[in-house]
Each structure stands twice: as structure tokens, then as C-alpha cells.
Amino acid sequence: MLKIAVLVSGGGTNLQAIIDGIKNRTIMNTEISVVISNNEGAFALERARSSRLEAVCISPKNYEDRESFNEALLKKIDEYNVDLIVLAGFLVKIPEKLVEKYEGRIINIHPSLIPSFCGVGYYGLKVHEAALARGVKVTGATVHFVDSGMDTGPILLQKAVCVEEGDTPQTLQRRVMEQAEWQLLPQAINMIASGKVFLGSKK
Numbered sequence: 001m002l003k004i005a006v007l008v009s010g011g012g013t014n015l016q017a018i019i020d021g022i023k024n025r026t027i028m029n030t031e032i033s034v035v036i037s038n039n040e041g042a043f044a045l046e047r048a049r050s051s052r053l054e055a056v057c058i059s060p061k062n063y064e065d066r067e068s069f070n071e072a073l074l075k076k077i078d079e080y081n082v083d084l085i086v087l088a089g090f091l092v093k094i095p096e097k098l099v100e101k102y103e104g105r106i107i108n109i110h111p112s113l114i115p116s117f118c119g120v121g122y123y124g125l126k127v128h129e130a131a132l133a134r135g136v137k138v139t140g141a142t143v144h145f146v147d148s149g150m151d152t153g154p155i156l157l158q159k160a161v162c163v164e165e166g167d168t169p170q171t172l173q174r175r176v177m178e179q180a181e182w183q184l185l186p187q188a189i190n191m192i193a194s195g196k197v198f199l200g201s202k203k
């Protein structure tokens with residue numbers, strides 16, 4: 001059984017896709033051990049609770065400094081002894097210690113075809129605004145392993161989505177989610193759970 005922690009900050013539609021994937025068995029052999037949000041108001045926490053999942057908030061606001069927040073986050077994740085950490089719209093820079101300890105065991109979903117529209121400052125609607133401003137005709141989503149850079153780790157899966165005439169950042173974001181993100185993230189987890197992708201050994 002692949003034990004996962006899902007880290008979230010917002011609406012949690014990607015979390016929902018994982019919950020549904022486990023329920024309908026498109027994701028095999030996987031259990032969500034904990035959902036962690038940095039933001040108490042995240043609707044993702046409600047989604048987790050209504051599916052009777054362990055849901056906790058670790059907010060930087062409740063810690064003296066970044067260092068103590070980072071330590072609390074690492075400690076909380078360690079408590080669950082998970083095999084994989086899934087960043088599903090987690091808007092916090094992953095602490096270096098966490099990346100080191102869980103090397104090769106953290107995946108992220110990014111709403112563009114990396115290396116386009118990624119890196120510092122490209123999150124949420126900004127990614128889609130930039131894609132529209134550049135006038136690309138195709139965008140998409142990427143699932144990648146997390147290393148110490150911003151969106152720089154090895155790519156696991158990508159899916160292209162067409163930009164349509166008259167798109168706004170909002171309509172494009174929705175299409176990328178529906179046609180790419182909600183399929184790719186469950187698919188990536190299933191690949192890992194079924195041993196098609198090798199994870200590094202636990203530290």
C-alpha cells in the first residue's frame with residue numbers, strides 16, 4: 001500500500017481527483033494518510049474532512065519564523081511515515097530539509113507544459129495569463145518530481161490542452177484542470193503505486 005500525504009493551499013480540486021481516483025480504483029493500492037494545508041480557510045481541508053481523511057493545518061502565521069514553520073511541517077509529515085508527498089496546489093516553497101529527506105518521493109502538478117511558464121512567480125492564474133499574453137496555441141499540465149529548484153525536477157507526465165479563441169485566464173485554467181490536471185495527477189500516483197516508476201529508498 002502506497003501511503004501518501006497530500007499538501008494543499010486552496011480549492012482542492014486536484015485533491016478531489018485523487019480521492020475519487022482511489023474510490024473508483026483508477027488509483028490502485030494507495031491510501032491518503034494525511035492532507036496538510038498551510039491555510040486554515042482552504043476548501044481542500046473541508047473536502048478532506050468530508051471524506052473522513054486526517055486533515056491538518058500548519059500555517060506560517062502560527063510560528064515565530066520560517067525556520068520553525070519548516071520544522072513543524074517536516075515533523076508533521078514524518079509522523080505519518082508516508083511513501084510519497086503529493087503537492088496538489090501547495091503554494092509554499094518546500095523547505096530544503098524536506099526535499100533532502102524525501103528526495104525522489106515528492107511530486108508536484110504544474111498547470112503548464114514545463115519548461116514554459118514555470119519557475120518563480122508562475123502560480124495559479126498567473127501561469128494562464130502569461131500563456132495568453134504570449135499567444136501560445138497549446139498549453140497543458142505537467143507532473144514532475146520536486147528537487148531544490150522551482151519546477152525544475154524530472155518530468156513524469158505531461159498533457160497538452162488547446163487554447164481557444166476568446167479564452168480568459170479563468171476559462172483556460174478550467175480547461176487545463178478538466179482536460180489535464182485531474183487526469184494526470186491520479187495517473188502519476190497510480191504509476192508510482194503500481195511500481196512503474198521507481199522511488200528512491202527512504203531516508
Ligand code: GRF
Nearest residue numbers: 010011012013014089109111
Ligand atoms: C492547480 O492549477 C495546480 O496545478 C496548481 O494550483 C492549482 C490548484 O488547484 N499548482 P486546486 O486547489 O487543486 O483546485
